[in-house]
Amino acid sequence: MTELEFEVLRAFLKARSGLALSVDKRYLVESRLASVCTRFKVESLSRLIWEIKSGRSPAMEIATIEAMTTNETFFFRDKAPFDLFQDILIPRYLKDRAASRRLRIWCAAASTGQEPYSLAMLLKEASGRMPGWHVEIIATDISNDVLERARAGIYNQFEVQRGLPIRLLVKYFTQKGEQWQIAPEIRSMVDFRYLNLIEDFSRLGPFDIVYCRNVLIYFDAPTKAQVLRRIAQAMAPDGSLVLGASETILGITDALSLDPAYRGLYSKSPSTGPASRSALAGVR
Incomplete structure (x- = not known):
């Protein structure tokens, strides 16, 4: 994933979900989006990002947003x-x-x-x-x-x-x-x-x-x-x-x-x- 591709992904996430992905979180991208690549049979993360940019697959866009969203929770969290x-x-x-x-x-x-x-x-x-x-x-x-x-x-x-x-x-x-x-x-x-x-x-x-x-x-x-x-x-x-x-x-x-x-x-x-x-x- 190039610097430009990372910036494309950051802009997409910000515009669509409000998520402000800082530059020090770049390491999260590959681990979280690997499953999206597998699900949509996309050969690389770079290809996934450019598919998202094209706007041809709303399902892929939603899956990417969901993969990058943190869902940590538990009952009576923080009491x-x-x-x-x-x-x-x-x-x-x-x-x-x-x-x-x-x-x-x-x-x-x-x-x-x-x-x-x-x-x-x-x-x-x-x-x-x-x-x-x-x-x-x-x-x-x-x-x-x-x-x-x-x-x-x-x-x-x-x-x-x-x-x-x-x-x-x-x-x-x-x-x-x-x-x-x-x-x-x-x-x-x-x-x-x-x-x-x-x-x-x-x-x-x-x-x-x-x-x-x-x-x-x-x-x-x-x-x-x-x-x-x-x-x-x-x-x-x-x-x-x-x-x-x-x-x-x-x-x-x-x-x-x-x-x-x-x-x-x-x-x-x-x-x-x-x-x-x-x-x-x-x-x-």
Whole structure:
């Protein structure tokens, strides 16, 4: 792969997915795209890049984007954001949405589903406090392959051992050979949809709670600013955004404000475009 070919690939990934592939990540390209070459019977990485540039194969383009996208995730990853959901956000919105008894949650970059399913299990545990409530969890990702895995809700032994409390494993999973499938009652709580974050997603919102963790780190500053502003616009006036531990809005956007009491929690700035509670009540 020549320097020019690498730049062609970088430009393609940036334009189509927002992924800012730095020059020091060149080593990742060959390892991740080898399987794409094999799948499409392309004799070399150079040929693959020029096929992508030609625009003749949308399937090849999608496969390349998916291969270069990181899908690292596990149940209750980093723990703190889920403690925040259980101890702060659920009680807050049980009070603030008591009249409508409606709650909408968005997990962006949901990968193979562990994050939204973790939230769903916490909501199920809290269901005794939520009689008559209508709760939606929308989970999106740019990769159709991982979305199919997420919808199936089937995980191997290693995956269920990463962060998932044994009590919840026993309660909400069924063992099938060497794999575990999450219960239908939990799977039915999550609506998985394809979404590219750099494209318009106004049709999804508005939302009370947004989890957008460990995805902004792959974008450059202008793309981060654009995505964060549109997320803010998709939030209810008193909505909450949870970012990853290494992510921040500081110096990037004024559409959101840091909650000083809780690390990684952000609220919508008053000046940001409205997503009214009345609109929220009408979303299905």
